[in-house]
Amino acid sequence: MSIDISNYNREADLMQDEIHLLKKSLVELKNNIDNHQSIPNDDSASALNKLVVENTKLKHRLAVLNRAVAELSAKKTPVDNTRMQSINDILTDIFSTAISRAFPDLTDPPIVIALSGSNPKFGDYQCNSAMPLSNIYKQSGKKVAPRDLGQKIIDNVESHEIIEKLELAGPGFINVYLNKQFGLKNLSTIFVHGVNPPQLPRKLNVLVDFSSPNIAKEMHVGHLRSTIIGDSICRLLEFLGHDVLRINHVGDWGTQFGMLIAHLHDKYPDFHEKSPPIGDLQAFYKESKQRFDEDEDFKKRAYASVVKLQSFYPIYKKAWELICDVSRKEFQRIYDRLDIKLIERGESFYQTRMEAIVKDLQAGGYLEEDEGRKVMWGSQGGQNIPLTVVKSDGGFTYDTSDLAALKQRVDEEKCDWIIYVTDAGQATHFNTLFGCARKAGLLTEKIRVDHVGFGVVLGEDKKKFKTRSGDTVRLLDLLDEGLKRALDKLKEKEREKVLTPEELKQAQEAIAYGCIKYADLSHNRNHEYVFSFDKMLEDKGNTAVYLLYAYTRIRSIARNANFTPEKIKELAKTCQISLDHEKEWKLGKVLSRFPDVLLKITKDLCLHHICEYMYEISTTFTEFYDSCYCIERDSSGDVVKVNHGRILLAEATAMILEKCFSIIGMKPVSRM
Ligand code: ARG
Numbered sequence: 001m002s003i004d005i006s007n008y009n010r011e012a013d014l015m016q017d018e019i020h021l022l023k024k025s026l027v028e029l030k031n032n033i034d035n036h037q038s039i040p041n042d043d044s045a046s047a048l049n050k051l052v053v054e055n056t057k058l059k060h061r062l063a064v065l066n067r068a069v070a071e072l073s074a075k076k077t078p079v080d081n082t083r084m085q086s087i088n089d090i091l092t093d094i095f096s097t098a099i100s101r102a103f104p105d106l107t108d109p110p111i112v113i114a115l116s117g118s119n120p121k122f123g124d125y126q127c128n129s130a131m132p133l134s135n136i137y138k139q140s141g142k143k144v145a146p147r148d149l150g151q152k153i154i155d156n157v158e159s160h161e162i163i164e165k166l167e168l169a170g171p172g173f174i175n176v177y178l179n180k181q182f183g184l185k186n187l188s189t190i191f192v193h194g195v196n197p198p199q200l201p202r203k204l205n206v207l208v209d210f211s212s213p214n215i216a217k218e219m220h221v222g223h224l225r226s227t228i229i230g231d232s233i234c235r236l237l238e239f240l241g242h243d244v245l246r247i248n249h250v251g252d253w254g255t256q257f258g259m260l261i262a263h264l265h266d267k268y269p270d271f272h273e274k275s276p277p278i279g280d281l282q283a284f285y286k287e288s289k290q291r292f293d294e295d296e297d298f299k300k301r302a303y304a305s306v307v308k309l310q311s312f313y314p315i316y317k318k319a320w321e322l323i324c325d326v327s328r329k330e331f332q333r334i335y336d337r338l339d340i341k342l343i344e345r346g347e348s349f350y351q352t353r354m355e356a357i358v359k360d361l362q363a364g365g366y367l368e369e370d371e372g373r374k375v376m377w378g379s380q381g382g383q384n385i386p387l388t389v390v391k392s393d394g395g396f397t398y399d400t401s402d403l404a405a406l407k408q409r410v411d412e413e414k415c416d417w418i419i420y421v422t423d424a425g426q427a428t429h430f431n432t433l434f435g436c437a438r439k440a441g442l443l444t445e446k447i448r449v450d451h452v453g454f455g456v457v458l459g460e461d462k463k464k465f466k467t468r469s470g471d472t473v474r475l476l477d478l479l480d481e482g483l484k485r486a487l488d489k490l491k492e493k494e495r496e497k498v499l500t501p502e503e504l505k506q507a508q509e510a511i512a513y514g515c516i517k518y519a520d521l522s523h524n525r526n527h528e529y530v531f532s533f534d535k536m537l538e539d540k541g542n543t544a545v546y547l548l549y550a551y552t553r554i555r556s557i558a559r560n561a562n563f564t565p566e567k568i569k570e571l572a573k574t575c576q577i578s579l580d581h582e583k584e585w586k587l588g589k590v591l592s593r594f595p596d597v598l599l600k601i602t603k604d605l606c607l608h609h610i611c612e613y614m615y616e617i618s619t620t621f622t623e624f625y626d627s628c629y630c631i632e633r634d635s636s637g638d639v640v641k642v643n644h645g646r647i648l649l650a651e652a653t654a655m656i657l658e659k660c661f662s663i664i665g666m667k668p669v670s671r672m
Pocket of ligand 1: 211212213249420422
């Protein structure tokens, strides 16, 4: 029987909305209470009293609603057998039901589920809610030992196929042991249906604004980081089934175009008939900048050109397009090599929208005069700096285009989630932007916005990343060096003697681009990051090369036993993954965490979690392979026995690893 869950979904959505509103009024009430000034003095006592009563009522309603939502969501998700399930979600459901049953008096009880760590003595997962619960009771004057609360939780857990046993430990931890039969069922889905994403409540419209270099300027390593991180976020969200718009918000509309156009005019007067041979846009930029700084008359013409361009004067627009084209081709070479897809929608796209939003903000009274500029504050006071919405010469800025872009993304693209990937130095800009947008009502609480910042790239000398001669590193040169170093590495191992030229080239590219991407993604993005080919190309530790080799080794197991992918699919119909041996079960449990790793990244957008996970898969696989024979051979090397259940486990490992590779934008090879 199939259950129509759309009604539940709708009901749950409505409730979520209502809860949201209630939570907001609670916050407002609390603010009012905290902020006595807003209550007229004479009535203050009775007003306060009224608020407290109101508050208690609301809290009670919130508790009722929360419980109803919990029940609904438990009902609304009939298990989908075509995908692996999130263990974290299941355990969270189980324990939140148990906890609200055990403590019906609490409004929003903490549900704390964690992995148990490496010591098998503590089970596989833990529910650590008893300690914070005890604190909550303590605050309201009731003293209860966390251990007693832990026991009460256990008593209220209903039996579930995922749980083998529960154990109360230490001051009140609840150790959870997973059930093997469940693990087996969960993992086996991938042989029938492939590696699918976990089930999500709904599909979102997501816009990821990444890469975003500036026209006529060098695309630098900061943009490379944004490109790699942004692409991986897109790949993850696409895999999860969301609608993802990959936007390249290129800087194509600044005042620098005035001088570029004026210079183009002088240097190639026939540019509108014959495409000008600008090979080196950087040099062209430098020339025009020099004239701009030295020649007053040129400067005036440059300013005049910007104004004409921004009102779309055809010949100026043509000149601008020519310049953009040169840059665009350069950028594209990098995107092609790294296999990155982007839709270009630069600052210029928002010109008319900027004009409109300035009018709106002006009319709404949001703009303040400041020495001829018009600024907008995100929030008042502190060390905040405002957005500059209109410059004193009437021109628009980076801030104006971001305001207009945000509005376009919300109103026209109907985004549920907008993600900006830039260096951490722009965090203040984005926080102020979000603050202003909320203030002006462009952004509501239902829309999620994230600034995904990252640290600066340093050279091996821990100083700003530069070439030996002190110039900025050209990205194309960097990729070339990666290719060269990767080939050296392969030759060092004499792989050119075993691989076909085609295989060698594939391995070279997999290593070169893979190591650059992996080194970036495997570090916590918030930290600064040292760019070192030597480190990236190491074949030990958590590196791309190690993982690429691990993957080929795992893939070769089935191949050596003459199992084609089709044959494995057949095999999976009659034979089960083997999970009996301690090391098999350990690997099985790591693989079962795949959905949870992905879901975790959707929360903090930190991709090093998936890299750490891939490394953990590889090392756990090695442990398994060292103690469990998949294929047994006799002394002459002939295969005498194949352990089919283990072949399946190895294959499941390869399949999940492969999916991880694709999420981080790496292309593993089957031989290298
Ligand atoms: N072009 C900018 C830079 O190079 C990055 C743009 C990021 N996106 C945005 N919507 N502000 O720093």
